[in-house]
Amino acid sequence: MPVKILMVCLGNICRSPLAEGILASKLPKKNFIVDSAGTGSWHIGHAPDKRSIAVAKKNGLIISNQRGRQFSTDDFDFFDYIYVMDNSNYDTVIELAKNQQQKDKVKMILDELFPNENVDVPDPYFGLANGFNMVYEMLDEACEIISAKLIAKHQ
Numbered sequence: 001m002p003v004k005i006l007m008v009c010l011g012n013i014c015r016s017p018l019a020e021g022i023l024a025s026k027l028p029k030k031n032f033i034v035d036s037a038g039t040g041s042w043h044i045g046h047a048p049d050k051r052s053i054a055v056a057k058k059n060g061l062i063i064s065n066q067r068g069r070q071f072s073t074d075d076f077d078f079f080d081y082i083y084v085m086d087n088s089n090y091d092t093v094i095e096l097a098k099n100q101q102q103k104d105k106v107k108m109i110l111d112e113l114f115p116n117e118n119v120d121v122p123d124p125y126f127g128l129a130n131g132f133n134m135v136y137e138m139l140d141e142a143c144e145i146i147s148a149k150l151i152a153k154h155q
């Protein structure tokens, strides 16, 4: 059975598509499934933001084939690990959890770099152009740690 990991942000067009692409590139396809979703519904069916597509491409990753979808309570059953990008996403997802087992699947992604500090991946949507580079670097560092842990635990 593959191990399943879900990346969650607000729109599912800026941060979580990058997190999905980066983590998927660091894990063997045969044993792991990586997906992403947004807590909001504005971008269902949309491709990632052009700026996320561009920063991914600059780093050798193609994410333009991804399509936005909204987080669903069924995701708690399907996925083994749910990484959220910020405190607001965390609160939204935890609120939807039915029990402690589901809550235990949810983690702040930057806790991998800064344990228990609850640091947000800043939303670059309305921000500066360089925000996408910064977000890419943060997610790349976090996903490097996540992939090493997952491979050690599940292979």
Ligand code: 4NP
Binding pocket: 009, 010, 011, 012, 013, 014, 015, 016, 038, 042, 123, 124, 125
């Ligand atoms: P994301 O960024 O959560 O990183 O995908 C956003 C994208 C779009 C919106 C909000 C955040 N929006 O309000 O449309």
